[in-house]
Amino acid sequence: MTEHDEVDHLRAAHEAVLRRMAAAADRVGRDSASVTLVAITKTVAAERMRLAGEAGMRTFGENRVQEALAKQPALTSTDVSWHLVGPLQSNKVRKAIDAFDVIETVDSVGLARRIDGLLGGVETAPDESPTPFPILLQVNIDADPAKAGLSPDDVETALREIAMLRHLRVDGLMTVGRLVEAPEGARLTFRALRELSVALRAKGLALGPELSMGMTDDFEVAIEEGATIVRVGRALFGERPHHHGDGAIDHVH
Numbered sequence: 693m694t695e696h697d698e699v700d701h702l703r704a705a706h707e708a709v710l711r712r713m714a715a716a717a718d719r720v721g722r723d724s725a726s727v728t729l730v731a732i733t734k735t736v737a738a739e740r741m742r743l744a745g746e747a748g749m750r751t752f753g754e755n756r757v758q759e760a761l762a763k764q765p766a767l768t769s770t771d772v773s774w775h776l777v778g779p780l781q782s783n784k785v786r787k788a789i790d791a792f793d794v795i796e797t798v799d800s801v802g803l804a805r806r807i808d809g810l811l812g813g814v815e816t817a818p819d820e821s822p823t824p825f826p827i828l829l830q831v832n833i834d835a836d837p838a839k840a841g842l843s844p845d846d847v848e849t850a851l852r853e854i855a856m857l858r859h860l861r862v863d864g865l866m867t868v869g870r871l872v873e874a875p876e877g878a879r880l881t882f883r884a885l886r887e888l889s890v891a892l893r894a895k896g897l898a899l900g901p902e903l904s905m906g907m908t909d910d911f912e913v914a915i916e917e918g919a920t921i922v923r924v925g926r927a928l929f930g931e932r933p934h935h936h937g938d939g940a941i942d943h944v945h
């Protein structure tokens with residue numbers, strides 16, 4: 693395939709996903725402009741990501757800090773933003789702050805403190821109050837032992853503690869649904885995340901309205917249940933190789 697064909701191909705895939713997002717939003721009377729598509733580019737080569745940028749994709753999600761850093765030089769456009777959607781080890785926090793605009797996977801107060809502490813060391817002009825760094829709290833709604841995330845019962849306490857960290861801003865909640873046979877199987881997980889968010893916000897806790905939920909197999913159900921961020925990989929870029937990076941096995945469903 694020539695570069696030009698590949699851009700056309702990626703543009704068509706992007707537009708198809710956007711159309712499906714708009715239809716899902718429509719079904720429940722939501723404005724599709726209120727939902728952000730994060731193109732998940734783990735295992736997608738930097739060069740192909742550059743073409744994805746030409747095809748109109750602007751927000752990218754990676755699950756590894758190192759992989760994002762390696763690919764970022766290929767996308768120099770200033771209106772591109774990057775979300776971390778994979779687990780963050782404490783020794784990678786400094787690099788993650790540099791590489792990402794949003795960290796979606798904060799799953800402990802300890803990790804939040806570590807991010808805040810490193811941000812505290814970032815220079816700001818003396819007359820400027822620092823803009824807080826946006827994070828989402830990852831919640832393990834289904835108590836799936838294979839998944840990261842705070843237990844729903846622990847989110848309130850975590851929010852109260854994180855509210856004291858002045859360099860962070862919790863924009864919302866994120867979840868990775870468990871593997872289900874059909875998209876409908878994810879609906880109750882997504883609904884539970886939204887209800888948790890509504891309940892916590894009603895208590896006046898410092899929590900923004902973002903809900904990051906839904907992937908290739910179930911993003912339409914997620915939008916029907918209130919997702920403001922959907923994370924879509926395969927519907928844009930095709931199937932991934934089964935093995936990824938340092939030997940971790942990718943979830944192929």
Ligand SMILES: *Cc1c(COP(=O)(O)O)cnc(C)c1O
Pocket residue numbers: 732734755777778868906907908909923924925926927
């Ligand atoms: C890989 C991944 C996605 C995208 O999954 P697809 O099924 O390819 O859409 C979304 N979120 C997270 C956290 C991921 O790791």
